[in-house]
Amino acid sequence: MRYGSAPRLKRDLTALGIVAAAYLAATTLVTNSYYQLIMTLVPIWAVFGVSWNILSGYGGQLSFGHAAFFGIGAYTVTLALVYWNLTPWLGIPLGMIVAAVAAVLIGIPTFRLRGHYFALSMLAYPLAILYFLQYFGFQEMSLPMHRENPVAFLEFTEPRWYTVVAVGVLAVGLFFSMLIENSRFGLALLAVRQNELAAEAAGINSRLWKMRALVVSGMIAAAAGGFYACVLLVVTPESVFGMLVSAQAVVVTLFGGVAAIWGPVIGAAILVPLAESLNAELGNILPGIQGVVYGVAIIAIMLASPDGLFWTLRDRFFKPKPFAPLPHDLPAPAAIAPADAGKPLLQVAGLSRSFGGLRAVNDVTFEVKSGEILGIIGPNGAGKTTLFNLLNGVLSADTGTATLAGRSMLGQKVHQVCRMGVGRTFQVVRSFPRLPLLDNVIVGAYGAGLSDSDAIAAAAHALRRVGMADLAGVAAGQLTNKQLRLMELARALAGNPRILLLDETLAGLGREECDDVLSVLERLRTEGMTVVIIEHTMHAMMRIADRFLVLDHGRVLATGLPRDVVEDRTVIEAYLGKKWLAKQDA
């Protein structure tokens, strides 16, 4: 569990108990059978929203095809009951298993895609299944009744029992959602959503977490769909695989609150009764009113409060409780003993990479000794960031070798390189604005594969190293630019790296802020950390770097002590041009 999650979990579980009890109490007062049906549908669509929220809300992998899993649940229950006489009590779990298999089969190819390509492809799955079902003649299936022993087949004469089961399913779904939010699972998903590359560089295996999210999400959706079939007693491909079903999950979650436990519940509680009663009152004259209401609702919510009702209300009316201060007795994590200072740690030889005809990195050779700070300078487009991307596995090299303490870094995935002991920061800082600083840093510790308690200790230690331990409980959205830079540094340190690759850490900082960050880096060096830093600010580089590596047009132009390098004629030429040099000589 994440640090400080116990009180939050307790609070959410209490709320769940109260809401469920109140809802069930309200059910006893409703006598109209149509309203009883609506009372049953609200939790079902809420569960479906909860499932979508795990993949698309926390994980940011927008799925427009969640009806695939909902429909698989519904059809598995129906077909198992019709052909094998299998009770839905077992049919629903069976549907969840089928959905889990489907999730893996869908995930393997589809997670190769990102962004809108992923969203569009997910749309195609339920529609393709829909056409196949129509072709194989499963247009309209009704669930056979079992009069002799109805309860054993999840059939009730008293409609309120359906509501009870629905609330039970919702409670289980919410419980899993809470577990995910409060564990490394949720944090990994948030990191992937924020910036997949940065998450990978922090050691998170994004593909694996996304796949886990899809499987869990698909199973919960299938449970919702399976029970939906039991309530309605008739399923058609359109009613469980259709576009409006997928939209339902998106709509209730977005409306209620993305990446919030209670978001789908709030959304379903407001929108489902609204749409259903409009449908009942006006359905005859205005047959599509439900879809219109949903369409208006998501457009309005997207323009007015893009994160949903929950977050807007919370930001406006509820100040988050102050964060429990960091305990001071946390054991310092066992540091990797710094390799003997002065011995080569990172060795790069003949590294090249071309994009079409452009040689972005061309036969680059250098080494970094343990405990030194190597500054990489060069004009824009010299290949500095590309070099980092080659070293930490974002790009693959055409030729050449790169080894860290004798082990090859090339050919590994980004998160694997991180686990070898390479920490990296990026030009653009991405934080989780609503999460406290400590959680932002813990991502790096989880990435290194630490257990919960070790991760908290490592993150706290990293915050102390950059001098921000006092701010551990502050939401990242309230930090200054300098503090965000230091936060990123702490995130990289939390994984206990042997070497740090820093990409323009000082960009956009004022002189004094710059000095603060530099003193942190100097302190790290005295602690034996090895650093490679890309930076344009010359005075900062002169102060901090032990040696310079100058790149121009992908080639190494010069290496050596800072003083020698800045006097080098070829370097001056690369920066200031031949004319300037000639004038200088004259």
Add this chain to the structure above:
Amino acid sequence: MRGGTGKPVDLEVLIENVLNAVAAGLTIGCIYGLMCIGLGLIFGIMRIVNFAQGELLMLGMFTSLYLVTGGGVLAFLGPYIGPFVGALLAGPIIFAGGALLHKFLIARVSGLRTTGTLDEGHFGQLIVTLGISLILQNGGLIVFGSTPMTVRTPLSSKALEIGPLYGDATVFLNKARLIACGVAIVTAVVLYLLLEYTRLGKSLRAAADNPTAATYMGINVDKAYRVAFGLGSAITAIAGGLMATYLSFGPFVGIDYVIIMYSGVVLGGMGSILGAFWGGLTVGFVQQCSALFLPPQLQNAAIFVVFLMIVLLRPQGLFGRSAERA
């Protein structure tokens, strides 16, 4: 030669089926090509993920229907010319609708506002256009009803016969489709010339390619976006109007075609108008040829499978370079 063995007759039937599938694929493909150009402008060039493009197609169909049939203003043109003029006139009408849609909704989640934000605002675009799509589909159900409609023209039951080419094998070209195909090609060529050679076209392409730079060059990017979005809507709507002459349609027809359009645009390569046309033509061709061995219910499923194959295997398109960067 043609004795009682029966075998040559089967061959004739086979050849006739193949030739007709090819002919249908080419004519329908050209109309798909036009339809894809519309999305190509919006998705391929402006990078707006428009989920409601299928509904613009549907609106084009209904606009043409109401212009032409019953007491429509174009009823005087008669059933031969009317439907095609109606399809073309749906263009300007949907252009206005598309421009308004962009001004009031799409502009808030695209363009300069979202440049550089988390995933360039695609989340917002997908959601807002999904909302528009839901409103138009279901609003269409309220306004137009669910009875399948078609813009009736006697041409759709007449065919141009070519052949017999081999034995009795004859190619039948549906006249409505043939004319629709011709109109589609002409429209596509006119649009291409407009975009390539006029000042308007150049400013549209500049604004779409790099909005920030275009602003510095004095181009009114907001207006250019609005016009481009309107144009993309209009082109798809014209294609819809043309399809309405040989196809029965309802308010939910868009969902089948939105996938076809995205397949075509992705296949043709993002950002290329000509590519979008070729992509659409290819998809239409594949769809019609799949009719040779697939039952009708599975033809749409086949399109989805083809779409998945395209995005998975060649997201950079058959005719284009990759536009996506890590």
